[in-house]
Amino acid sequence: MTRKRAAARGEILEPPEAREGRRFWFQVEDVELKWLPLGETAFLLWVLAALVLVWLVVALVLLLL
Numbered sequence: 706m707t708r709k710r711a712a713a714r715g716e717i718l719e720p721p722e723a724r725e726g727r728r729f730w731f732q733v734e735d736v737e738l739k740w741l742p743l744g745e746t747a748f749l750l751w752v753l754a755a756l757v758l759v760w761l762v763v764a765l766v767l768l769l770l
Contacts, residue, residue: 741748 737744743751
């Protein structure tokens with residue numbers, strides 16, 4: 706029986722073993738921007754809030770036209 710058919714029947718299959726050279730590791734760290742008194746996360750949240758506000762203003766203007 707093929708692996709796809711066994712998976713379709715609900716059998717639990719182990720993923721194929723990854724070769725040691727194919728693993729990618731990364732890390733996420735909070736960055737303090739020198740020109741900005743906020744952290745990167747806070748800055749991006751403010752940018753998101755500003756974009757939502759602009760989107761709402763444009764929708765209101767288009768609704769009133």
